[in-house]
Amino acid sequence: MLGAAVALTVATSAFAADTLTATGARLAPETLTDATKAVIVRTVDLGGDLPTATYVIARDLTNQLLQRTNDGYWVPWDSQKSSLIDNKLTVQGGKLVYKVLSEDLTGALFPLSITLAYTADGAFKYGVFAVEKPR
């Protein structure tokens, strides 16, 4: 599964910037080209929001919920928003760049779902996308 993140060169998603909402946005899926060297980076357009905290959550068909720590490790998440760990991403030009993962995913049970989230002005905004293994 998602183990400790390894520092590798990252590539930016081919998709346009995502927008997150308070009711949950459905984001464009990703299909990996090589599960052994999976790299996922997503850019989120903030639309004027000023995030006070940022989060990343992952789930695969083993049903484990994991969250990304700000130093790139994956740890269990107990489903409580109050337990989410701030990834401390910084805003650049009105956007957030989520370096979601960079690791070997051959042991994962696909599809994965990744949740990107932030809090801004008291609101929890998020979006979810699916990650498919290579076909």
Added chain:
Amino acid sequence: MSRILKLLLPALLALLPLSLARAQTDALTAGEVTQIVGQAAAEASAQGAPAVIAVTDRVGNVLAVFQMTGAPATIAIGSQRIPAAGLNGLENVPAGIIPTELGAIAKAVTGAYLSSSGNAFTTRTASQIVQEFFNVGERGQPGGPLYGVQFSSLPCSDLVISDPTLTIGPKRTPLGLSADPGGFPLYKNGFVVGGIGVIADGQYGLDLRIQDFDRNVDEVIAIAGQAGFAPPIDITAQRIAVDGKTLRYSDVSTRHILTNPALAPAPAGGAFIVVPGYHPGGAPIAGTNYGDPAGASGYRPDTAGLFPGLAPTPFVLVTPGNANRFTPKAGAAGVTAAGAASAQSLTAPEVQQILASALGVAYSGRAQIRKPLGSFIQVTVSVADATGDILGVARTPDGPVFGTDVSLQKARSAAFISNPLAAADLNAVGAQLVGGLIPVPALSTYVTQMQGFFPGALTNGVAYGARSIGNVHRPFFPDGAAFGIPGPLSNPYATWSPFNVGLQLDLVIANIVGSALGGSPPAAAPFCTPLAPQPFGGTRLANGLQIFAGGVPIFKNGDLVGAIGVSGDGIDQDDMIAFLGAHRAGQILGTGVGNAPVGQRANTLKAFGRSLRYVSCPFAPFLGSKEQDPCSGK
């Protein structure tokens, strides 16, 4: 009979279920799969009906697909109910598009999934129990007991496994469960080891006339293939009654076949084919051994001691590494009746206790669909939170596999329809034209219809059991009326068919069609439905809506925090296990967890002079007790 034997008989009968709980030790070998295909192909040749023949194991792994020369390349989905100009739903998919092998796989999986060591059901049995009247043609009778089960184990489910390189199940079925005759279970030594599905006629439908006995060529070929792997006669559907009606196993028997299966040659007149997304290699492969402690089938006995005191040891679902996939875990915050975030949520120990209490009810209850009489109930139990996240899944050892996905569907459905945010979730989904072919209305249509029946519905926090949802998702309201208006979540009878039921299908039709045309689940599989995703990564109905009884929402100190779903036996038994499981767990825990407050349940609702039901429990349901009405007053 001697006096002593008479005295001992009850005790001996009580021991029978335990003896039947022995561990399964059988699986199909590759040679046996080849033999089964050869028997079916020989019969197809003799019938002059070249076929596509699929064989699966008990958990849905596709072991072989044989395509005979001249077999129909594609299937036409049709219920034969509606004039061509009025086709709707899945019947709108034109002939010539869906590959026949997908239909054959769906039929094989259905034969395997519906069956167990206590009951052997076929796709013809499925046809009998999914239609608008039970029995079909008996106008004015309530709908089939498993009305809606056809839309389960879907390719988009987040519970089923879609990777054909993995052996763990449950695997998805390309078109959901099938009601098209010609899908049978396969047995060895009394254990289900798989299923066979055959399509030679190019049709994918169901049987509209139970009063007669057909000579369906798919069924004749399949029963030839099944020779040597048939179930014990005493557990076949025609020996089992539901609501006083005998179920149908098959319209044909081995006396209708033209060949001698024992003399069948190796498969000839065609080729083993690769089915992308379902069968990785052309040659037949061996099946997995269901329940093997090594976990290859995805099901094995619990080894973590999650359910102390329950015997036989309940089963859990496992990962490819043999770890429990659904170890009880805590849920997200619940929701208040006003739709606000609640301070209440289910904890992992509460989920574990709910599962244990429900399984305890199953072990003490008398099964409806299993033989011999006096067997205990075999089911799967799932718990989900109010966002749809899976908090735990466990089962009795021999529950039919279909109940795995269905129990989760029931839990999520009860949690969703009881959620005051449901209307907003549905209203956000606009009209679709699936595949450029199939019109699907905006889902706000169903909200409007529900609120026409029950003002404030889907916003007011009324608690719906899965049975209540079924009450409002039948083509006649109330269920069992011979004429009149449809239930508010159903299509009207003029456009209704089992391939076009209403909200249930409209939520998943894009995924079914997309998967059938593409051979693999769409990339959006974790969502399954067009509802908004939840923070856990799926939707509130991430394996689709289910609309027959066997689930109730779970409340904690007055707020909705999740739901329990049960599937695998009669629907009254499933209802009882869910309801009493939640109730008994609440008594043990003392944390405020339990069933919905009595005054908040859907049986307080009335429309057109008719009340909804919340649950319906069987009378005198226990093996070792004379208690008659265990759900009353709770």
